[in-house]
Amino acid sequence: MVVSPERLDEAHPLLEGLDVERAAAPAAIVIFGASGDLTSRKLMPALQALMAREQLAPGTSIVGVGRSDLGHDGFRDRMRQAVEQAGGGDVDERAWAELQGGLRYVSGDYDDDATYQALDEVVADLDRHRGTAGNRLHYLSTPPGVFAAVVRRLGDVGLHRPAPGGDFARVVIEKPFGRDLDSAQALDRSLHEVLDEDQLYRIDHYLGKETVQNVLALRFANSIFEPVWNRGYVDSVQITVAESEGVGHRAGFYEDAGALRDIVQNHLLQVLALTVMEPPVSMSPKGIRDEKVKALGAVDILHPGEVAREVVRAQYRRGWVGGTEVPGYHEEKGVAPDSRTETYLAMRLRIDNWRWAGVPFYLRTGKCLPRRVTEVALRFSGVPHLPFAPTQATQLGPNALVLRIQPDEGITLRFGAKIPGQTFDVRSVSMDFSYGAAFAEEPPEAYERLLYDALMGDPTLFIRTDEVQQAWRIVQPLLDAWSSESAPLAGYDAGTWGPEEADRLLEGDGRRWRRP
Amino acid sequence: MPVPVITLGTWRAQDTTMAPVLAALDRLRQCDRRGAVRTSFVTLLAVGGEGVEVDEVFDTVHRLGPLQPTRVVVIRVLGGETHRLDARVGVHLQSRGSQYLSIDDVALEVAGPVTSHLDSLVEPLTLPDLPVVVWCRERLPPARSRLIDLADHLVIDTVAAGGRSRLPAVGRLHQRTPVVDFAWLRLLPVRRRLAARFARPQLRPLLEGRPRVAVRGPEVERALMAGWLRARLPEATLTEVDDLEHLSVHVDGGDHHIEVEADPDPSTEALLAEALLHLRPDSAFTDALEAAAESP
Numbered sequence: 001m002v003v004s005p006e007r008l009d010e011a012h013p014l015l016e017g018l019d020v021e022r023a024a025a026p027a028a029i030v031i032f033g034a035s036g037d038l039t040s041r042k043l044m045p046a047l048q049a050l051m052a053r054e055q056l057a058p059g060t061s062i063v064g065v066g067r068s069d070l071g072h073d074g075f076r077d078r079m080r081q082a083v084e085q086a087g088g089g090d091v092d093e094r095a096w097a098e099l100q101g102g103l104r105y106v107s108g109d110y111d112d113d114a115t116y117q118a119l120d121e122v123v124a125d126l127d128r129h130r131g132t133a134g135n136r137l138h139y140l141s142t143p144p145g146v147f148a149a150v151v152r153r154l155g156d157v158g159l160h161r162p163a164p165g166g167d168f169a170r171v172v173i174e175k176p177f178g179r180d181l182d183s184a185q186a187l188d189r190s191l192h193e194v195l196d197e198d199q200l201y202r203i204d205h206y207l208g209k210e211t212v213q214n215v216l217a218l219r220f221a222n223s224i225f226e227p228v229w230n231r232g233y234v235d236s237v238q239i240t241v242a243e244s245e246g247v248g249h250r251a252g253f254y255e256d257a258g259a260l261r262d263i264v265q266n267h268l269l270q271v272l273a274l275t276v277m278e279p280p281v282s283m284s285p286k287g288i289r290d291e292k293v294k295a296l297g298a299v300d301i302l303h304p305g306e307v308a309r310e311v312v313r314a315q316y317r318r319g320w321v322g323g324t325e326v327p328g329y330h331e332e333k334g335v336a337p338d339s340r341t342e343t344y345l346a347m348r349l350r351i352d353n354w355r356w357a358g359v360p361f362y363l364r365t366g367k368c369l370p371r372r373v374t375e376v377a378l379r380f381s382g383v384p385h386l387p388f389a390p391t392q393a394t395q396l397g398p399n400a401l402v403l404r405i406q407p408d409e410g411i412t413l414r415f416g417a418k419i420p421g422q423t424f425d426v427r428s429v430s431m432d433f434s435y436g437a438a439f440a441e442e443p444p445e446a447y448e449r450l451l452y453d454a455l456m457g458d459p460t461l462f463i464r465t466d467e468v469q470q471a472w473r474i475v476q477p478l479l480d481a482w483s484s485e486s487a488p489l490a491g492y493d494a495g496t497w498g499p500e501e502a503d504r505l506l507e508g509d510g511r512r513w514r515r516p
Numbered sequence: 517m518p519v520p521v522i523t524l525g526t527w528r529a530q531d532t533t534m535a536p537v538l539a540a541l542d543r544l545r546q547c548d549r550r551g552a553v554r555t556s557f558v559t560l561l562a563v564g565g566e567g568v569e570v571d572e573v574f575d576t577v578h579r580l581g582p583l584q585p586t587r588v589v590v591i592r593v594l595g596g597e598t599h600r601l602d603a604r605v606g607v608h609l610q611s612r613g614s615q616y617l618s619i620d621d622v623a624l625e626v627a628g629p630v631t632s633h634l635d636s637l638v639e640p641l642t643l644p645d646l647p648v649v650v651w652c653r654e655r656l657p658p659a660r661s662r663l664i665d666l667a668d669h670l671v672i673d674t675v676a677a678g679g680r681s682r683l684p685a686v687g688r689l690h691q692r693t694p695v696v697d698f699a700w701l702r703l704l705p706v707r708r709r710l711a712a713r714f715a716r717p718q719l720r721p722l723l724e725g726r727p728r729v730a731v732r733g734p735e736v737e738r739a740l741m742a743g744w745l746r747a748r749l750p751e752a753t754l755t756e757v758d759d760l761e762h763l764s765v766h767v768d769g770g771d772h773h774i775e776v777e778a779d780p781d782p783s784t785e786a787l788l789a790e791a792l793l794h795l796r797p798d799s800a801f802t803d804a805l806e807a808a809a810e811s812p
Contacts (some may be wrong), residue, residue: 320635408541414645430557430644432553437552
C-alpha cells in the first residue's frame with residue numbers, strides 16, 4: 001500500500017521517470033493447501049493478474065502442495081480453470097504462458113517428512129531451471145492447526161531460509177491466528193522457533209482492500225479531518241461489518257469460530273485500529289504498525305462481569321434477505337441443533353487515551369443482515385447553539401462522516417442544508433464520493449496487493465505478533481464469559497439489523513444504530 | 517414533458533436476486549466520473565400493483581427538479597404464487613447547467629411469497645442514513661406490511677386509495693409512520709389563501725367569534741378541509757356540502773363574507789415535490805385527520 005522511501009532508493013536508474021511499478025524478484029511461491037478453494041478463487045487469479053501487469057518477474061514459479069493426488073498436469077489444468085473462471089473466460093495468454101511453465105505440484109501429508117523432501121527437490125530444480133534464485137514465499141492456505149507443523153518441517157529441510165544466492169524466505173499465514181490469547185501465544189512461540197518475526201506475514205485480507213488503506217489516506221493526507229478526529233468533536237463511532245449471507249457451506253468452520261473469532265478479533269479490530277490510531281511518524285511498516293498496536297493497547301478491556309452489559313451476541317432465525325427466504329442458523333447443514341455459536345455480535349468499547357476518552361465505539365457484525373456492508377461512521381457532536389426555531393430543524397440530524405469500505409467504496413459526509421424556498425428549514429443531506437467512479441483504474445484485488453507486498457518484503461498490511469496478541473487481549477474476556485452455558489444468547493430474524501438487545505445497547509446511551 | 521437524461525448504463529435480468537442488482541448499481545455508476553460525487557437527501561420507493569407504469573413513475577420523478585431523489589426504486593407487485601423477481605437498473609445523469617445530478621432508477625417486478633417481504637428487497641437499496649419515503653400510489657399498504665416500519669414517511673393519496681371511508685385507516689397509519697397525503701397537499705394553496713385573507717386585523721374578530729363556515733368540494737378534500745377548520749376554529753358552525761367539481765370555503769360572520777376557491781389540481785410531480793420538500797411532522801394534518809375521523 002505504502003511506497004516506502006527505501007523502495008524508491010532501490011529502484012534501478014532505468015526506472016527513473018517511468019510510471020511503472022517494480023517487478024518482484026523471481027521466487028518459488030509454495031502454496032500449502034493448493035487443492036483448496038482459496039487457491040483457485042483468489043491466489044491463482046491474483047498471481048495471474050500480477051504477472052499480466054508484469055509485477056512478477058519472469059521465472060516466478062508456483063508449487064502447489066496438497067493432500068489430493070493431482071500431479072503436475074492435474075494442478076496445471078485446475079489452475080487454468082481458476083484463471084479462466086476469474087477472468088470470465090478471458091485469459092492473458094502471455095502471462096499464463098509465463099506462469100504455467102513454472103507450475104509444479106507436490107502431493108503428500110503435511111506431517112510427512114517425505115512431502116518436504118519432495119518439495120525441497122522441486123524447489124531446487126526450479127532454482128536451477130527457472131531462475132527463482134533461491135527465493136521462497138511459502139503460503140499456508142491450510143487449516144491453522146497445521147501451521148506450526150508445516151513451519152517446523154520447512155525448517156527441517158532448510159526451506160525456511162533462502163537458498164545460497166537468494167534474498168528471502170517468507171511465510172504467509174491466514175487468520176485465525178490462534179483460538180484465544182493462550183493458543184495465539186503458543187502458535188507464535190512455535191513459529192518463532194523456526195522463523196524470525198520479519199519472515200512472518202500474517203494476512204487479514206481486509207487490510208489489502210484499497211478503502212481500508214484509504215482510511216489512512218483520508219486521515220493523514222488531509223488537514224481538514226484530523227483536527228476534528230477526536231473527543232472534542234466526535235460524539236460516537238459505529239463500525240459495521242455486515243454480511244447478507246448465512247454460513248452456507250462454512251458451517252463446520254463457523255461452528256467453531258463464531259462471529260467473534262471470524263470477524264471481530266481480526267477484521268473489525270483492524271479497522272478500529274486504523275480509525276483510532278495516532279498519526280505515524282512515517283508511512284513505513286514499523287511506523288504504522290507501532291501506532292496500531294498502541295491504539296489496540298488503549299482499548300479498555302472489559303471485566304468478565306461487564307460483558308453481559310457491554311456485548312450482545314445472537315443467532316439468526318429463519319427470515320427473508322434480499323427477497324429470498326433463508327433458514328435459521330439451527331437449520332443450516334452442519335450446525336448442531338443445540339449450537340450456541342453467535343452469528344451476530346454488537347459491543348460497546350471505550351478507548352482510554354487522550355484523543356478518545358469518553359467516546360463510545362459501537363462495533364457490530366453479523367450474518368444474514370439486510371445488506372453486505374463494511375463501514376466506519378463517525379457521528380459528530382451537535383453545534384453548541386442551534387439558532388433556528390425547533391420546527392425549522394426537525395429534519396436535521398447530527399453531522400456524520402462515513403467511510404464505506406465495501407462494497408461501494410467511498411466516503412459520505414452528512415451535513416445540514418437549507419431547503420430551497422422562502423422558509424429557513426434545514427435538513428440533513430448526504431454528499432457521497434465513490435472511489436470507483438472517481439478513478440477509472442480498477443484497484444487491485446486484496447490478494448494481489450498482499451501477495452505482491454509479501455514478495456516485495458513490505459509487511460505494512462500484514463499483522464505483527466503484538467497486534468495479534470493485543471486483539472486477543474480485547475476479546476478474551478468475551479470468550480471467558482461465554483464459556484458458561486448460561487451466558488445470554490439472543491435471536492434475530494434473518495434480514496433484520498440484529499436483535500432488540502443490540503438496539504437497547506445504544507438506546508441506553510440516547511443513541512441508535514444508523515442504517516448503513 | 518420528459519426531462520432529458522444522459523443514461524450512463526442500464527442492466528436487466530429476469531429471475532434474479534438482489535446481489536446482482538446491487539452489483540449492477542455500483543458498476544454502472546463507475547462508468548463515468550461525473551457520477552463520482554453526488555448529494556442525496558432521500559431514498560424514494562414507489563409501490564404499486566400490475567397497473568403501475570414503471571417508466572411513467574420514473575418520468576414523473578425525473579421532473580422533480582432540485583428535489584429529484586438520487587435513488588428511485590419502483591416495485592410492481594404482480595399476481596400469482598410462483599416466485600418471481602425481475603429487475604431493471606438504470607444509472608443516469610441529469611444536466612443542470614454545468615452540474616450533473618446522478619440518478620439511480622431501479623425497477624423490480626415481483627410475484628409469489630416475496631410480495632409479503634418487500635422490505636427485504638428494499639433494505640439493501642436504501643441510501644445510508646437517509647430517510648426512506650415509500651410512495652403507495654394506488655392504495656394504502658396493508659397494516660401487516662413491514663414496509664410501513666421500514667419507511668420514515670409514507671406518501672399516499674386517500675382519493676386514489678378508496679376515498680373518505682379510508683380516512684380512519686390513514687389515521688392509524690399516520691400514528692405508526694408519518695403520512696403525507698396528496699389529498700391534503702392539494703389543499704395547501706387554498707389553506708394558504710384562506711389564512712392570508714385573515715391577515716387583515718379587521719377580519720380577526722370574525723375568527724375569534726362564532727363564524728359560519730361552509731366547505732364545498734369532493735368528499736376527501738372536503739373532509740380534510742372541514743377537519744382542519746374544526747380543529748382550528750372550534751367555535752365555528754361548520755357545514756359540508758358535496759361538490760364533485762371543485763373545493764371552496766365560505767366563512768360568514770357579521771358583515772363579512774370570505775370565500776376562497778381551490779386552484780385546479782396540481783400535477784403528480786408537483787405534489788410529490790411538495791411531499792419531499794416537507795418531510796417533517798405536520799400537526800395541522802394530524803389534527804385534520806383526527807377531526808375528520810370524528811365527524812359523521
